[in-house]
Amino acid sequence: MLGSTAKTAREIRSLRIQGAEAIASAAVEAMAAEAHASKAKTKAALLKELGQAANILKQARPTEPALRNSLRFILARGRQSDAAVPELKRFIVILARDYAKHSLLNKKKIAGHGGPLVPNNGAVLLHCHSSSVMRVLKKAHDDGKKFKVYCLETRPLYQGRTSAAELSNYGIDAVLCVDSCAETALLKMGRRGIVLVGADAVTADGDLVNKIGTAGVAALAYGYGTRLYSCTGSHKFDPLTLGGKSEPIEERAAEEVLTTADAAKWGFKRMPRVLNPAFDLTPASLVTGFVTEWGVQSPKAFVKRATAEYR
Template sequence: MIDYSRYDRVRAVAFTGSTLELLDQRRLPFAQDTVVARDVDAVAQAIRDLVVRGAPAIGIAAAWGVVLAGDALGDVDADAARTALEPAMARLNAARPTAVNLAWALRRMRRALDIAGGDWRARLHAEARAIEREDLAANRHMGHLGAALIEPGSDVLTHCNTGSLATAGFGTALGVIRAGVAERRIDNVYACETRPWLQGARLTVWELQQDGIPATLIADSAASYLLHGGRVKWIVVGADRITANGDVANKIGTYQLAIAAKYHGVKFMVVAPSSTVDMDTASGAQIEIELREANELLGYAGQRTVAEGIAAWNPVFDVTPAELVDAIVTERGVIHRPDAARMAEWMRAHVG
């Protein structure tokens, strides 16, 4: 078994026992600042403001936010804690509506509280820690499963940031890339800049640099021309939600990459933990797509780059139809050419 630890040096979320320390991803790569959240509202604000981002990391941060809210309560029993914590969980859930891991983590914390009994605070702490540890283990397993699909000597392209910064560690799509490099299957890594927040330019190539993995940055608009060259064999991306028919909600720009991949005969892989699969949502048409402020498109780093009076449309995610996806990689197995029937079969076989 290959030791992946040398490719896993970054952590975005750290619970200290009384606070939640979040690596401020708005400041990377030039400043490695930490935002310290001391209560649940600070955690919700950090999620909303993209201090912490990436669906798994958002879920982990939310779980620790519930812990902070519980620790702030007085001497109450589990029943009173359930009532008191519900508004806090509602505020966390409203911070980012598209990432299904957020609601999933909060459901786990509710269930933990339901069965907690007298020592309910300890139960909440244990559940949040379990969510974090399980995510790291899942990422390493997904890395191995996804890398096995990539032919040795391949170049790959990724979009947004799906690494340790977006998870408990190692990453989802970036975990596959890390494993592929470790297993000598991947020769070259290309990363889209990912406008408007430049997660690829600011975060992904920086993460890979920390691990000694060379990466080449491209403009989002250069992807099709890169694929035309023929060396890229896989596009590997993450997901914020996968629906019952295999549609995938991910960072804006993913859909157009999938279209370009289909045209050029390039394989398209989605890597996400099973917690990202939402079997209660039939298709991508039912997903609420988050719209953010126009100012994110009209300037950068506080400097306006567009003339006054110009309107902007700023969806954060798009939906890639299942028919454009070659493989969905989860810690519970790979779903090849996903559709409603294969998703249901995977659910019966691996989730129950």
């Protein structure tokens, strides 16, 4: 097993690599590196090594169907191949390269479908950071639209700051907001505004699993009649939920919220228990639509097609 696979897993777990698309791409690259460096003499031995690498990578982020689906794709194609071991190793490397190209093409399609949703002379509210959402907003900006983007800072790791910086540097009017002013931002936006988020997973019920806090923002948006769209590739659909399995919600380290030094500073005599889930689940009823490479679809329509594709 290459040290690079363990390193990639650590970087995914620590959020040095974050965002479902980036995580899946990094995992596929790690698999390609494993195949290229393998000393395996038989197909069975090679696939066993790749399976072990895949398990290490999958365990780095439990709530990432894009990660699982990308690894399953590589392993399935490897099993289906009749190539001899040297050719199979090269085939895995080519698959990884093609996966990256396919992912980029899908992101461009999502941007093309999502750009028209951005209201000209209107406003958008974001929670967390999503590369797909960034592309949608940049496409709308490139098309000549003028709009303001409210970026919730997204504690405890402040991914919203990344969004605000990226948009501001691109020339888009970005406003960084504390998480607790989501309602204030919605009131400022009015009915012409929209909410855009990414996705870490989509269940068989059309429910959206995304950064903790998304469900609260969605409930507020629904109450104010503001549309909420999730911009995501179809590979975020989790086929494991078709059998009734719940999407796992990762619990992050307490130290992300309160370090021992901070606890002493605030007068804690002992460390308190900390609730720090990475994600929450937004019911499909609060999601206006999913913006994918297939277009803009209702949760029900998206699940129907995704089930046919990924079952």
